[in-house]
Amino acid sequence: xxxxxxxxxxxxxxxxxxxxxxxxxxxxxxxxxxxxxLKRERQYPTGLQFLNNTIIAxxxxxxxxxxxxxxIVAVPKNGIKFYQMDEPETxxxxxxxxxxxxxxxxxxxxxxxxxxLNLQHEELQILIKNRKADEVVQYLSDTGIFS
Amino acid sequence: MAQKKLIYVACGxxxxxxxxxxxxxxxxxxxxxxPAIIEVCRxxxxxxxxxxxxxxxxxxxxxxxxSVSLPEDVPILPxxxxxxxxxxxxxxEQVKQKLLQE
Numbered sequence: 001x002x003x004x005x006x007x008x009x010x011x012x013x014x015x016x017x018x019x020x021x022x023x024x025x026x027x028x029x030x031x032x033x034x035x036x037x038l039k040r041e042r043q044y045p046t047g048l049q050f051l052n053n054t055i056i057a058x059x060x061x062x063x064x065x066x067x068x069x070x071x072i073v074a075v076p077k078n079g080i081k082f083y084q085m086d087e088p089e090t091x092x093x094x095x096x097x098x099x100x101x102x103x104x105x106x107x108x109x110x111x112x113x114x115x116x117l118n119l120q121h122e123e124l125q126i127l128i129k130n131r132k133a134d135e136v137v138q139y140l141s142d143t144g145i146f147s
Numbered sequence: 148m149a150q151k152k153l154i155y156v157a158c159g160x161x162x163x164x165x166x167x168x169x170x171x172x173x174x175x176x177x178x179x180x181x182p183a184i185i186e187v188c189r190x191x192x193x194x195x196x197x198x199x200x201x202x203x204x205x206x207x208x209x210x211x212x213x214s215v216s217l218p219e220d221v222p223i224l225p226x227x228x229x230x231x232x233x234x235x236x237x238x239x240e241q242v243k244q245k246l247l248q249e
Contacts, residue, residue, distance in 0.1 A: 044159035044209040086225040
C-alpha cells in the first residue's frame with residue numbers, strides 16, 4: 001500500500017477535492033470517488049477528538065470507488081474544520097487528515113483499529129499536533145500497521 | 148445463563164466504523180460476562196431493523212443519536228468512546244446500565 005504525505009490548503013471541501021484529484025490522477029480511485037467522498041463527509045462527518053486534544057479526520061467512502069490501495073496523511077497548512085463524528089453540529093480544528101483508500105473492508109477495520117489504538121500514545125499525539133506527517137507515517141509503519 | 152442481549156451497531160456504510168466498534172464491544176461485554184448478539188447495519192436501516200426485531204440497545208457511530216428516530220423505549224448510545232477511547236469507562240457504565248435495567 002502506498003503511503004502519501006501531502007500539505008493541503010483551503011477549506012474542508014477544497015482539501016477533500018485536492019486529495020481526490022490527486023488520487024484520481026494517479027489512478028488510485030475511479031472518477032466517481034470525489035463525489036462519493038464529499039457526499040459521505042457531508043452526510044456522516046469524520047472529525048475525531050482523542051486525548052490531549054489531538055484531533056484528526058478520517059474521511060472515507062465506499063470501497064467500490066477504489067482501484068488501488070493508498071493512504072494519504074495530509075497536513076492542513078491553515079485551520080481546517082471538520083464536523084465531529086457523533087456531534088455533527090460541532091466543528092473541530094483538525095491537526096491531521098488520514099484518508100484511507102482501501103478496497104477490502106477487513107483491512108480497513110484492521111488499520112482503523114491499529115490507528116485508533118496508537119492514537120492513545122502520547123508520542124504519536126505529539127507528532128500529530130506538531131504536524132510532522134513523515135514522522136507520523138514512520139511511527140505507524142514501525143508498529144506494523146500497514147503490513 | 149442469562150438470555151442474550153441483542154445490540155445493533157450502526158454507522159454510515161455498515162463497514163469500517165461499526166465493525167470496529169462491534170469487535171471492541173464484543174471484548175468489553177465478554178469481560179463483563181454479559182452475553183450478547185451484536186449486529187451491524189447502516190444508520191438508514193435502523194428504523195426497519197428495530198421494527199422487525201427490537202434490540203436491547205442501539206449504538207450509533209455515525210452522526211448524532213438525536214437524528215435517529217426510534218421508539219422511545221429503545222435505548223440508544225453514541226459509540227464514539229469505543230473509537231477514541233475518550234470517556235470509555237463512562238460508556239461501559241452506561242451500556243451496563245441500559246442492558247441490565249430490564
